[in-house]
Amino acid sequence: MNIIVCIKQVQDPDIPPRDFKVDEEKMEVLSPANVSPVISTFDENAIEEAIALKEVHGGKITVVTVGSESCKDSLKKCLAMGCDDAILLNDDCFEDSDAFGIARILAAAIEKIGEFDIIMCGRLSSDWSFGSTGLALAEALGLPSVGQLQKITVEGDELICERGLEDGVEVVKVKTPCLLTVSNEINNPRLPSVKGILMASRKQLPIWKSTDIEIDESKIGSSANTLELTKLYQPVFTGNCEFIEDESLEEAAKKLALRLREDKII
Amino acid sequence: MSKDVLILAESVEDKLALISSELLGIGRKLADDLGGDLIAVILGSEGTKELSKGLISLGADKVIVGESDIFDGYTNSFYLEGIDAAVRESSPHTFLVANTSVGRDIAPRIAFRHNASYAHDCTELSYEDEKLCAIRPVWGGSAISHVKSKTENLSIASLRPKALPMADIIEGRTGDLVELNISIESGETLMSFLEAKKVQSEGVRLEDAEIVVSGGRGLGGAENFSHLEKLGKVLKAAVGASRAAVDAGWVPTQMQVGQTGKIVSPNLYIAVGISGAMQHMVGAGPSKNIVAINTDADAPIFQRARYGIVGDYKKVLPALTEKFEELLQS
Numbered sequence: 057m058n059i060i061v062c063i064k065q066v067q068d069p070d071i072p073p074r075d076f077k078v079d080e081e082k083m084e085v086l087s088p089a090n091v092s093p094v095i096s097t098f099d100e101n102a103i104e105e106a107i108a109l110k111e112v113h114g115g116k117i118t119v120v121t122v123g124s125e126s127c128k129d130s131l132k133k134c135l136a137m138g139c140d141d142a143i144l145l146n147d148d149c150f151e152d153s154d155a156f157g158i159a160r161i162l163a164a165a166i167e168k169i170g171e172f173d174i175i176m177c178g179r180l181s182s183d184w185s186f187g188s189t190g191l192a193l194a195e196a197l198g199l200p201s202v203g204q205l206q207k208i209t210v211e212g213d214e215l216i217c218e219r220g221l222e223d224g225v226e227v228v229k230v231k232t233p234c235l236l237t238v239s240n241e242i243n244n245p246r247l248p249s250v251k252g253i254l255m256a257s258r259k260q261l262p263i264w265k266s267t268d269i270e271i272d273e274s275k276i277g278s279s280a281n282t283l284e285l286t287k288l289y290q291p292v293f294t295g296n297c298e299f300i301e302d303e304s305l306e307e308a309a310k311k312l313a314l315r316l317r318e319d320k321i322i
Numbered sequence: 323m324s325k326d327v328l329i330l331a332e333s334v335e336d337k338l339a340l341i342s343s344e345l346l347g348i349g350r351k352l353a354d355d356l357g358g359d360l361i362a363v364i365l366g367s368e369g370t371k372e373l374s375k376g377l378i379s380l381g382a383d384k385v386i387v388g389e390s391d392i393f394d395g396y397t398n399s400f401y402l403e404g405i406d407a408a409v410r411e412s413s414p415h416t417f418l419v420a421n422t423s424v425g426r427d428i429a430p431r432i433a434f435r436h437n438a439s440y441a442h443d444c445t446e447l448s449y450e451d452e453k454l455c456a457i458r459p460v461w462g463g464s465a466i467s468h469v470k471s472k473t474e475n476l477s478i479a480s481l482r483p484k485a486l487p488m489a490d491i492i493e494g495r496t497g498d499l500v501e502l503n504i505s506i507e508s509g510e511t512l513m514s515f516l517e518a519k520k521v522q523s524e525g526v527r528l529e530d531a532e533i534v535v536s537g538g539r540g541l542g543g544a545e546n547f548s549h550l551e552k553l554g555k556v557l558k559a560a561v562g563a564s565r566a567a568v569d570a571g572w573v574p575t576q577m578q579v580g581q582t583g584k585i586v587s588p589n590l591y592i593a594v595g596i597s598g599a600m601q602h603m604v605g606a607g608p609s610k611n612i613v614a615i616n617t618d619a620d621a622p623i624f625q626r627a628r629y630g631i632v633g634d635y636k637k638v639l640p641a642l643t644e645k646f647e648e649l650l651q652s
Contacts, residue, residue: 085465156433182461182462184467185442185581191427200513203398203423216516226396229514230513231513241575244571282433287467288466289465290464297614299632301632315629321589
């Protein structure tokens with residue numbers, strides 16, 4: 057079972073809200089000092105699921121990302137967790153591509169990688185949250201896709217997939233090769249082992265440029281984007297919480313119940 | 323270019339989904355702004371046609387119905403081809419879906435296929451020079467972005483549930499019904515639907531609840547959700563959870579409130595041991611009154627709360643439950 061996982065490196069989404077800052081003029085999110093970027097939350101679930109499948113069914117996992125040189129850190133982490141190979145797609149002409157441009161770059165890279173059974177992606181990035189890259193990649197490669205996967209059972213060249221719905225799950229059968237997207241409910245990603253970190257640190261990461269893959273440069277980069285950002289700001293909350301206090305927490309609780317009654321909220 | 327707006331309607335247990343009514347509300351407004359028609363497409367098994375009257379009374383000028391066994395249960399492959407056929411047939415200016423397990427699974431593929439723009443999880447939609455403009459919270463709700471379509475082709479957006487008002491029912495409204503021409507056979511796909519397993523939540527559904535009691539990491543363990551259930555029972559409330567509690571395996575994923583879980587809009591939301599991460603507040607934010615109980619006075623949840631108690635929930639909840647019980651009996 058050969059699996060390709062596509063990841064994105066993002067600013068850590070779990071920083072304290074007070075450290076989150078936006079430059080409204082430049083329409084950019086500012087990187088906080090001394091906080092390392094991370095693998096986008098659901099992409100890490102995709103890595104974990106790929107490793108769990110490999111542990112049962114064997115095969116090879118290749119991780120791919122489009123981004124700057126600093127993304128090597130996230131790729132190394134994937135290798136340390138248990139993935140076999142990692143490729144960085146880095147070129148000036150890749151920069152500022154939207155989800156569809158990224159999907160085209162990934163598709164070209166995957167054509168070069170060659171044979172695979174499953175492509176795995178997080179279903180939504182922690183930063184710009186377009187929820188589009190994985191599904192657009194399936195479209196680019198003409199693959200069937202199962203979104204928001206919660207459980208996979210392998211049966212020969214078919215997968216039995218449980219997919220999350222608003223009020224339960226649905227079970228679908230899909231033939232490989234196919235593309236799957238996952239979110240947090242599928243697993244809890246492992247931490248890399250010390251041995252894994254050592255092995256990953258010795259591995260060379262190939263960097264592929266636009267000349268290494270077959271890509272139409274007019275369809276990527278900011279000029280190909282179909283949406284333009286016109287404004288970016290932080291929402292403001294009034295923050296006039298009334299703290300209920302009393303001699304004891306029990307008394308405060310009673311007071312709270314009475315207040316909610318007076319306000320006709322209950 | 324066409325001036326029509328197409329929306330993807332969905333049904334839940336043979337009834338029109340509430341979110342479809344929200345889509346028709348904004349869809350009608352956008353179609354009127356452009357001076358075009360509002361078209362609704364709905365796919366399903368036999369009997370789906372029955373829903374077209376409802377769609378018309380909620381503002382649709384035309385309904386495209388795809389009735390077939392292949393739409394009995396959702397599969398991306400069949401729905402994608404069905405919806406693609408509806409998009410080709412109506413060639414609209416704008417196509418709107420809801421940010422649901424179906425809408426968000428279809429729209430990006432359709433957008434890529436048609437070289438369209440796609441704005442995901444929007445809370446407001448309008449036009450500027452006939453270009454679709456959207457407001458969409460990003461970075462887990464920590465920032466708000468405004469985007470504008472640049473394309474001469476189709477513009478697509480998905481609408482966040484409960485962001486916009488539902489359409490009004492207009493009795494006696496008339497419209498056209500068109501049957502979708504679909505030429506896919508079930509043998510032609512690489513995917514098949516096996517079954518749907520509904521998770522029956524006891525009591526009130528989270529999305530419909532007037533009161534929600536929600537627990538987070540601060541509860542410390544699965545067993546402690548029993549405190550919330552007791553309180554929930556007294557208040558006839560639904561019980562929810564933060565992503566931290568779901569990730570810890572304390573409660574099933576269907577209980578998750580937040581950006582990637584459910585969006586709730588109760589009159590009262592009681593957050594217990596929830597810090598108030600932005601991605602959680604995306605789901606709890608539409609609540610009219612938030613009450614927070616947390617040991618950390620600096621927790622961001624208090625910036626969103628009307629009332630707060632700083633302290634151990636194990637002391638607060640039993641007293642609160644008892645007092646509510648007393649008040650509700652009198």
